[in-house]
Amino acid sequence: MDEFQGESSRPLPLSRRSFVRTSLLTTAAVAIANSPLLGPLLKTAQAATPDLLHDTFNGLLAFIVPGPDTYSQAQGATSSTAGDVEANVAEVLIGTLDLTVPFLPQFSVTVAAILNNLAQFVNPSANNPFSSPFANLKYAEKVGVLQIMDSTDALKSLAGVLPLLLAALCYSDAGAFDPVTRNLTGTPVGWTVSNYSGVSDGRDEFQGYFQQKVMPTQIANEEKRHA
Amino acid sequence: MRDVIVVGAGGGGAVVAKELAGRGLDVLLLEAGARFANPETDWTHFESDANNPYLGYFRFGPADRSKAEWVREIPQSMLFVQLAGVGGSTNHYQGNSPRAMPGAFVGYDGADRQAYDTDHLFPFPYRDLIPYYEWVEATLPVQSAPMGKKEEVFFQGAQMLGLPLQRGKDITQAAFRPQENAILQPQGTAGKTSDPHKVSFPAAKGCTFCGHCSQGCFEPLSAPINLKAKRSTSVSYIPMALTADRWSRDGKSITLVADAFAICVNTDGVSARGITWRIGSTGETFTEEADVIILACGTVENPRLWLNSGLPNSNGWVGRGLTDHYVDVVTGVMPFDVATTRGPGSNGRIDYPGYGMLEVVGDTPGLRAGLCAFSDAGVPGFYDNGLPGGSYGADTVGRLIGNDLKEAMSNVDRLLNIDIFTDDDVEFQNNVGLSTNYPPDEHGPVPRIEIFQRKRSARTIRNREFLAQKAVDLLRALGAKKIHRINKPPFVIHSHNTMRMGLSASDSILDSICEARAIKRLFIADNSALANGIGGPNPTLTTQALATRTAEKIFQQYFGGEAWVSREAPVASTDATITQAFVQSGTD
Numbered sequence: 039m040d041e042f043q044g045e046s047s048r049p050l051p052l053s054r055r056s057f058v059r060t061s062l063l064t065t066a067a068v069a070i071a072n073s074p075l076l077g078p079l080l081k082t083a084q085a086a087t088p089d090l091l092h093d094t095f096n097g098l099l100a101f102i103v104p105g106p107d108t109y110s111q112a113q114g115a116t117s118s119t120a121g122d123v124e125a126n127v128a129e130v131l132i133g134t135l136d137l138t139v140p141f142l143p144q145f146s147v148t149v150a151a152i153l154n155n156l157a158q159f160v161n162p163s164a165n166n167p168f169s170s171p172f173a174n175l176k177y178a179e180k181v182g183v184l185q186i187m188d189s190t191d192a193l194k195s196l197a198g199v200l201p202l203l204l205a206a207l208c209y210s211d212a213g214a215f216d217p218v219t220r221n222l223t224g225t226p227v228g229w230t231v232s233n234y235s236g237v238s239d240g241r242d243e244f245q246g247y248f249q250q251k252v253m254p255t256q257i258a259n260e261e262k263r264h265a
Numbered sequence: 266m267r268d269v270i271v272v273g274a275g276g277g278g279a280v281v282a283k284e285l286a287g288r289g290l291d292v293l294l295l296e297a298g299a300r301f302a303n304p305e306t307d308w309t310h311f312e313s314d315a316n317n318p319y320l321g322y323f324r325f326g327p328a329d330r331s332k333a334e335w336v337r338e339i340p341q342s343m344l345f346v347q348l349a350g351v352g353g354s355t356n357h358y359q360g361n362s363p364r365a366m367p368g369a370f371v372g373y374d375g376a377d378r379q380a381y382d383t384d385h386l387f388p389f390p391y392r393d394l395i396p397y398y399e400w401v402e403a404t405l406p407v408q409s410a411p412m413g414k415k416e417e418v419f420f421q422g423a424q425m426l427g428l429p430l431q432r433g434k435d436i437t438q439a440a441f442r443p444q445e446n447a448i449l450q451p452q453g454t455a456g457k458t459s460d461p462h463k464v465s466f467p468a469a470k471g472c473t474f475c476g477h478c479s480q481g482c483f484e485p486l487s488a489p490i491n492l493k494a495k496r497s498t499s500v501s502y503i504p505m506a507l508t509a510d511r512w513s514r515d516g517k518s519i520t521l522v523a524d525a526f527a528i529c530v531n532t533d534g535v536s537a538r539g540i541t542w543r544i545g546s547t548g549e550t551f552t553e554e555a556d557v558i559i560l561a562c563g564t565v566e567n568p569r570l571w572l573n574s575g576l577p578n579s580n581g582w583v584g585r586g587l588t589d590h591y592v593d594v595v596t597g598v599m600p601f602d603v604a605t606t607r608g609p610g611s612n613g614r615i616d617y618p619g620y621g622m623l624e625v626v627g628d629t630p631g632l633r634a635g636l637c638a639f640s641d642a643g644v645p646g647f648y649d650n651g652l653p654g655g656s657y658g659a660d661t662v663g664r665l666i667g668n669d670l671k672e673a674m675s676n677v678d679r680l681l682n683i684d685i686f687t688d689d690d691v692e693f694q695n696n697v698g699l700s701t702n703y704p705p706d707e708h709g710p711v712p713r714i715e716i717f718q719r720k721r722s723a724r725t726i727r728n729r730e731f732l733a734q735k736a737v738d739l740l741r742a743l744g745a746k747k748i749h750r751i752n753k754p755p756f757v758i759h760s761h762n763t764m765r766m767g768l769s770a771s772d773s774i775l776d777s778i779c780e781a782r783a784i785k786r787l788f789i790a791d792n793s794a795l796a797n798g799i800g801g802p803n804p805t806l807t808t809q810a811l812a813t814r815t816a817e818k819i820f821q822q823y824f825g826g827e828a829w830v831s832r833e834a835p836v837a838s839t840d841a842t843i844t845q846a847f848v849q850s851g852t853d
Contacts, residue, residue, distance in 0.1 A: 185644075201639065205634040240474060242459045
């Protein structure tokens with residue numbers, strides 16, 4: 039799957055009509071758009087249904103942070119406490135992917151298509167129970183998809199950012215944050231499953247100074263300066 | 266015509282602007298991002314609001330959050346963390362203000378002098394910078410940090426490794442210490458109550474131990490802006506620059522313009538003459554002239570602006586030599602609470618001269634989980650992605666995802682996180698240039714950042730592995746139940762050297778006073794001017810000391826003034842004169 043050797047990417051013939059807006063996801067998107075292997079996916083990806091899209095991302099969410107949900111069950115790796123699927127971040131994730139790569143309309147659809155195509159490569163018979171081949175993979179097979187992405191120049195950046203993004207979304211306040219009021223609509227799932235006590239303007243956590251090292255040497259210097 | 270135009274109001278630009286305003290010069294300070302004049306309403310404690318890399322108020326983008334961030338081409342897995350807005354990246358930093366390793370400077374004669382990047386030393390001796398360190402330390406001010414629980418535990422671990430306590434500010438040996446940091450020490454109820462009704466100023470002063478350094482500090486509530494706990498330049502140097510006529514006998518307050526993105530440095534071929542900038546909200550462009558131009562736009566935008574302005578690059582080193590401290594993280598799952606999310610961001614450190622440093626770090630759960638999942642070393646138990654990096658007894662190396670992540674994050678306050686900052690070499694290959702793949706944006710061709718993670722120098726790799734082993738040893742000594750080494754791709758929270766000063770004209774852009782070798786009257790005053798990665802410590806204090814030195818050199822060379830640092834006492838940014846000026850103006 040390795041299209042290019044080494045870390046230095048070759049010039050990519052991205053159309054000048056494109057208006058590039060972001061860095062992290064854009065890097066991934068540009069690499070994909072100009073990849074001879076992956077570029078054709080863009081056309082077929084647009085035919086994806088909403089069900090396929092949500093199945094795919096729920097399968098991905100369960101992979102990064104599993105829970106008791108059906109997607110986690112299907113991959114054979116579950117958790118008794120809520121995971122990424124229950125964290126209510128699927129829409130935030132899809133919105134983030136779409137909003138930040140405007141020159142690839144519905145970049146989320148492209149990402150889903152990549153995951154599903156690689157899933158079919160890893161396990162061609164993963165057809166049930168979901169419409170998404172990726173969501174039907176076992177946990178180790180999903181790792182196999184990530185491994186292919188990690189070793190494919192056009193997908194390395196995406197392989198790096200997706201786990202980061204999904205983990206951060208799950209454990210942050212993303213599923214309960216209202217950007218209009220800039221406040222929460224409830225307790226974020228990630229706070230509950232990580233035992234986070236929540237935001238605060240102050241905490242009773244002051245433990246004093248190590249060996250009473252309260253006097254900065256700088257103050258001593260100042261005293262010397264003014265002596 | 267101005268005396269001076271400074272481009273960039275971050276960790277360095279704000280310093281040089283304040284110092285020259287204090288001397289009575291007419292200073293125009295341009296900032297591309299938001300003004301952030303009122304952190305109590307501008308910021309919240311929520312990660313989604315602050316830290317979303319695309320839409321959060323701490324992205325690298327325009328003040329108007331309905332507009333997209335500014336693009337950079339990054340052709341690899343990399344997180345380049347840099348903030349726009351008045352205060353720059355000091356708005357989310359943890360205030361740590363250590364001095365540099367003396368071995369990073371020319372003239373160092375310690376027994377370990379060969380342990381450093383000896384090909385790229387600072388072009389003046391370490392002792393020459395000490396008066397400027399002292400000046401900045403008194404201005405911010407920098408003080409010895411108090412402990413939270415994780416610091417107490419971390420110091421126990423350091424002692425178990427047999428390390429001594431470092432008592433002075435200058436790094437002389439491998440040792441641990443409370444951070445010297447730019448966060449006001451807690452007084453009154455600060456740090457002693459979790460009751461939100463009891464942590465407002467003046468009952469609480471200094472750090473309230475809220476645990477939200479990464480979302481920006483606006484504590485204690487109701488405190489005047491220059492008395493906020495964390496000394497981001499937005500609450501320290503900028504208020505001083507805006508009130509220079511009040512605290513300095515000869516001072517002249519600066520003119521600050523936010524939402525102003527510099528797009529060209531204008532020259533006559535010999536000297537810098539002015540700056541052209543674009544206002545984001547209107548699209549208008551403006552040009553002003555000045556006797557001296559100072560760039561402080563950061564390690565990415567400085568070389569971009571230089572190259573987009575058509576300035577000379579005869580030795581090819583513009584944008585080259587990027588160092589990032591080759592960051593890694595080792596996390597221990599402890600059998601007891603260490604208050605990861607509660608209290609200081611990072612108030613404890615271990616310095617290993619010639620290798621780098623370790624810091625104990627706390628943060629909010631989304632950031633921590635994301636960083637645990639951000640690796641270049643595959644998935645533990647499945648594949649390692651071919652990245653060098655030993656376990657040294659760690660239970661896993663690589664991404665924490667799935668139930669490994671779930672288990673580690675099941676009690677975030679039991680995670681003892683040790684960040685690794687490597688003394689990494691200046692290497693020509695790691696660079697910021699102009700993208701030929703992306704179309705220009707409204708400010709011209711966009712920057713391209715590239716770090717060759719798998720081709721770092723042998724010394725750099727050795728240093729990181731040494732530090733990783735020490736981190737694992739410390740966590741094991743403390744009884745960690747599990748230890749995870751993440752082995753990160755470039756996670757750039759410290760960046761330096763892309764417009765470096767140096768001894769030789771063949772591999773540097775700036776001379777020994779940070780003036781461009783190719784263009785007179787053009788200076789650089791941020792991390793990009795540093796000669797090297799200063800040996801691994803957090804760079805902000807050294808940049809601020811160097812910016813103070815640069816301001817003094819400019820005043821002497823181009824305005825006929827005298828040096829002041831060695832003969833005057835600095836005014837602290839917390840001085841009552843500054844507080845009163847803001848309170849009286851009704852802007853606070």
